[in-house]
Structures are given as C-alpha cells and as structure tokens.
Amino acid sequence: MKVKNIIKYVFAAFLMLQLSSCNSNTDAEQLFDKTPTERLEVQKSELNDALLASEFGWKAVYFTDNTVLGGYTHLFRFTENGNVEMASDFDDDTAVYKSEYAIQLGSTVSLVFTTKNRIHLLSESDNYPIPALRAKGYLGDFQFLYYGQENGQIIFKANRNNTEIRFVKATAQDWIDLPKNLVTEQNVIGGDSRPLFRLLETNDGTTKHQFDFTFSPVTRFAEANSIETGFSFSYEMGVGYTPTGIIVSPAVEVGGQKLTDFVYNSTDGSFTATGTGGVSAVIKYTDKPLVLTDDYKILLAGQATAAFGFYPDDYTMDATTNSALFYTELERINASLPAGQEISSVQLYFNHSLGNFIYYTFVGRSALFHYVDVVADNTGKKIILKHKSWNGNTTVATPAFLANFDKYLMDPNGLYVKKESFRLVYTNTVYTFASSTSPFRITTWKL
Template sequence: MKAKNIIQFLLAGFIVLLLAACSNTDAEQLFEETPTERLNAQKKELNDLLLSSENGWKAVYFTYDSVLGGYTHLFKFASDGTVQMASDFDADTKVYNSEYQIQLGSTVSLVFTTKNRIHLLSESDNYPIAALRSKGYLGDFQFLYYGEENGDIVFKTNRNNHELRFVKATPQDWTDLPKNIDMIKNVVGSDSRPLFRLLETTDGTTTHQFDFTFSEVTRFAEANSIESGYSFTYEMGVGYAPNGIIISPAVEVGGQKLSNFVYNDLDGSFTATGTNGVSATIKYSTKPLVITDDYKALLPGNPQSVYGYISANLYTAPSNSKMFKDLVNKVNATLPATQSLARIQIVFNNATNGTYIQYLFNGGKATISHLVTTKEDAANKTIILTNVGWTQSAANVAFLKELDDQLTNPSGLYVKKESFKITYSNVIWTFTSAASNFRMTTYAL
C-alpha cells in the first residue's frame, strides 16, 4: 500500500474514533440525569416561574369551548405555598387566599389544593344547564406543566388535555376585573337595543352575515349563515373583558383568526379587526335576519293548532326575551302569593271559538281568555291578532294588559318554527313582536 493511501486510511479511522468518542460523551451527558432528577428540575423551573411575575398571572379559562364560555382568573403565588385568587365566574370578584402545590407524578403539575374560585368550575353539583348535570362546568384544579413560551406558562388541563396559558398579569388586570361583570349586560343586550343580532364578517372583499344568538348562563354563542348557498356555522365560547369579549375558538376570516372583540357603546356592537380589511362584527338589527312564512299555517282556513308557553318548563328558555320575562314577573307580582301565571296558550282556528289567547294560573285562579281575529301582513310576513273581547270584565283583566298588548300589537308578530328542543320532544315555536323586544317561546301542543 502506498504511503499516501496509508495516511488517508489512518486519518479516516482517527475521525471515526473521534466522532464515536463525542457521541458517547453526549449520550452519557443525556442520560446522567435520572427521571426523578429531571422532574425535580422541572418542578423548580415551574416554581420559579410562578413566583417571577410581580403582579401574578392571568388565565382566561375556556373549560370546553364547544359548550361553555371563558372565565378569567387572576393568581398571585407566594413562596410559602399560598395563592391569592380572583375570578369573574360571578359578581364576586374579590380576592381570596388558598393553598397550592407543585406535585410530581408522571409529569409536573400545578394543583390548587384548598378550595378557591377555580374550584367553582370543577364541582359536579354546580352546573349551568341540565345537559351538564353531574358534570359541572367541566373544569379542573390540576394543570400539567408543559413549559414556557414567549413569557407564558403553558399547561394542559388534567381532565380533557386542553391547553391553558398563564400570561403575566398587570395591576390594571386586578383593578379592572369587576368591569368584566359590567360587560355582561352589553353582551346580553338591554331593552333599549333591538332584539335581533347578527355576526357580519368581511375578508376585505366579500361580506357574510350570520344570525347570532347568545346564552348568558353558558356564555356560549352560535352564529348560522343566512345566505342561500352558503352554509356555515360558528359556535363559540365567550369570555368577558373590561373592553369587550374574547372568543374561543377564534372566528376565522380570510385566513386570519379573530378572537378579541372590542365593545362600542354608541351602537352596542363588538368588533374584531384584522389586517388588509379583515374584520368581524356582532351588531344589532331592527328585524330578524331570516323572516319565515311559518305564520301562514296559523291563518284562517287552516286546521286548529295550539301553542303554549308553560312557565314551569319555558320560563328560563334562552329564546325568551328579557322584556317577555319582565312582563310575566309583573303579572305574577299583582297576584296573591299562592297564585301565578302557569301558561299562555294561543289557540288558532278553533271550530267553535275561532282564535283566542288563554291565560291559565296556578293556585286555583280561573282561566281568562281573550278572543281575537287574525290577519296577515304579507309584506312584512307577520300575523296580526286583533281584539274581539274578553271572557271577563275589563277590571278583572287589567293586570294582563301590558303583556297582552304585546301579543296584539298592530304591527303583528313574527312566527318561527325553531329547530331546537327544550326538555321535551315538542316542536318549539317563537312569537316575536315586530314593534318591540318581546319574544315568547312556546311548545306546539
């Protein structure tokens, strides 16, 4: 073998040995820590992070954003294992003290070990709707640590493995937390605003509109496209903020994700603004976005049909307007303590009595009926109920006047056969005033 080749061979062998030595050293360094030592290092890392923020941490916790909205929590951790905590779960935004631990298991986790505001989301006997009975708000008080990213502490929830981020809080976050509660009335809407709402999106060139509904009790909203040939639905959890709302999952428009909607008190709208003309706005409309012909089935010449509001089952229906519930409460306030309004039934096209509104009561009070005629306003797609007479004297029905005036207003009622159900399999029909914020929810009986 030539000397030149021998030298090249020896050089190649030396390089191989050198690389092997480096690889062995790296492997030794990689595995010289035991799993327990690595977990302890993570435990210290999390502990140092929790204590590092002068004003604590903020988390908007969407426990399950396909059913429920978000709840803002503020935390201030101390080295003695105590934590100060406040939340906007309800109107009580005061700061409470409790204890926490950083625990080791298969991973490192933050556990709130004594009861505080965060536990309101995990109590199985504390639930907002019947569908969540024995499940509560689907929340956790143990959070699995996944590291730090851009200054945030990243956790996964123990219950459903959803990501939750702690961001550094400011003094203003603690001061402004009660403003989240003040924002609720703007999201729900007041009687001074129109009853109907829509979500309008634009990608800079094309605009789409969606019928918008919101449930205060679950902090959850749904928006369905109203355009023929364009079928799309947004379902979103809503979290409150001092200046508006936070949406999860984000509304995606033109490839951009919009989640922070700012409130405008002048018109009651909430707007999220992206770039290049992209935006999404929740705003009011003076009439329904989709006006149906469902009222036609109630006009003279059709078979008898009966629609009943039953207080025991439908008083809390989210499709009832606040105005309707206020008028029901006002009627009940005029009655003796043992009596209350049990039902409002509208009977259309009865063979003997024609069309009439029935008011039925608990506590032995006799039923009161209001005989009416019906006609359609074809241009506005409403049905108009007009007074014929009552089965009792004017003095005896005066306490029903404000409520009855909404059902018989000259502008008529929008009628809609709804797609959702409430408790029973009966089809839901809503009757909505064309002149006010009155909407009553009924069963087809």
C-alpha cells in the same frame, strides 16, 4: 510528504475524531443521566419558579369546553408558602379569595388547587347551567397538567378533558378591571332598549356574508348560521368577557385569518374584530329578522288548531331565543302577585273550538283567558293579535299585573313567528314569537 509527517497527520485526525466522539457521548449522557422522577423534579422546580415569577400573578381565560360553554376569566397570585389569591368573573362576585395550591408529581407535573376557591365553581357536578349539563357542571377542572412554557406563557391541560389552558402574566390593572367584565356581560346580553335581532357580518376583504346570531348568557355560548341561499356555513363559539369587549373560542375564521378579539362600541352596541387587508367580523343589531318566513300562516283562519306553550319551570325557560325583556316582564308578573302566587305557563291557541286566545295559568290563582282576533300581515309576514275580551267579558280591563307583559303580544305592528330548527329536549317542534317593534321574544313548544 515524508512518512513521518504522514503518520503525524493521521494521528492528529484520529485524536480529533476520538475527542468529538467523547463530546457526543457526554451530551447524550447528560440527556439521559436523570431518572424519570428526577426529570419530574426539575419540571416541578421550573413550574414553581414560573408561578412565583410574575409580580402581579397570572391571568387565564378558561374555556372548559368551547363546543358548549364560554370562557371564564381567572386571576391567580401565588406565594411561596402554598397559598394562592384568586378572583374570577364566573358570577357577580369578583372579590379576591385566598386558598391553597400544590405542585404535585404523578405521571406528569400538575398544578392542583387543593382547597376550595373560585376555580372549583367550574368543576362542581351539582352546579350546572343547563339541563343538558346535569351532573356534569361547567366541565371544568382544578388540576392542571403542566406542558411547559412558550412566549412567557405557562401552558397547562386540564386533567378532566385535556383542554388547554394558558396562563399569561397579569398586571395590576387586570385585578382592578376584572369587575368591568360584568359590564361587558350586560353589553353582550343587550339592554331592553336595544333591537331584538342580531347578526354576524363577515368581510374577507372583497365579499360580505351575513349570519343570524344568537347568544346564551347562561352558557356564554353563541351560534351564527348563514342566511344566504347557496352558502351553507355556521359558526359556534364560546364567549369570554374582557373590560373592552369579548374574546371567542374557537376563532371566527375569515379570509384565512383567525379573529378572536371583538371590541365593543357603546354607540350602537356592536362588537368588531379587525384583521388585515380589510378582513373583519362584526356582531351587530338589526330591527327585523334577517329572513322572513311563512311560518305565521299556520295560525290563520281556516288552518288546523295550533297550540303553543311556554313553561317557566321547564326547558322553554332555558331557550337562548328568549329575550332579556321577556325575562324581565316575567319577573315583573311574579313580583306583582301576592305571596304564594306565580305564573306557571303562557299558552297561545289558534283556531280552537273556543276561538283564538292567550291562556295564562298560575300557581295559587285561577287561569285567565285573553280572547283575541288574528289578523294577517302578509306583506310583513306577521300576525297581529287584536283584543276581544278577558274571560269572555268585553268590559273587563287587562289585569294590572299582566298589563306590561300582555301588551307585547298585542303589539299593533304585529308578531314575527318562526319555526325553530332546534329542539328543547323533548321532540316537540319549537316556535318563537317576537314583537316587531320591541325586544320582546318568547319561545314555546308546539303542543
């Protein structure tokens, strides 16, 4: 090759390297040619465009803290003038309300709901579902920090506790169907005619496991604990309502698959999540406790005095193990009493010096003693309470305002008795009494 050609090729290669270097520098400069404020402005514009881009707005199931609370569905429709229309299934009011919002700049870009609307019900400290959340409310927020977009969803994190919230595009049907979430809520709680006990059954494709299942409507939170010897496992999950069932967070993991969507079956009241390869999880009813214990034996003759109490104005009222029918019958008592009177406790005494009795106390009227005999059903691991007298008078009939409530404690087929593993704020041991033939269940402190 001639020297002149060699020089020509070397020069061309050098020129290409220079041009490549210039392009790289240009790309780098483009990445860093904006100040932090300018980059935030770009994000602000991006978020603003996204909020306005969905014809029917956005939907979010907001799990404020899935270690203690469930999810609350919110629908949002944003407008260019800073207004937002909003609806939620927080309570029975699913109407649409208008308020204001702003996209604000700070250390990051955030969506802030600046005037009061449904989302603020989750952040009010004086609005709390259980005593443990006193002065904390529902742990929610109304300032959402913007974290970008993914698969058509807008990703936020709550400023209060960094919980992730995802906005998905809403449909016209979402707005129409929102009240159906309240129907689902009642299906999750279960009607008075449904069996009392529930279980979660998982199937990993080859093996099934069963878990005792409890749900708190007040917090929308569920717990499921294994009943199998040698298999110690539990699930805790927040529950959110949909028109066709529930979603849970965190997911129920079975066979390496994460199941979040459970579909309701109106025939048997079950909720089923289906994976692949035979993987599933089902929440369903059962007619008796999954595990029968000998806890009833401390109430039998020859044992020490045992006393138990339920108080409507204290923490026993919040026990998730109380049944819907129990609350219904409690309200019925108060509705039947004259104005100014109400029930203040239900206490059960066994092997007392006065005998065995149910002690009903009231505000505005005298207490009532229902004396009973206690019979053991050792095969069914239950106790049967048999009527003796009211206030020691064997000829007096059951007071009409107590008749419906009292009959469940006098179930001729017996009561299951369970010593609970949890506490209700105080150190007292907790016991639950459950009718064996109806969905009536009362949770008490051991006094």
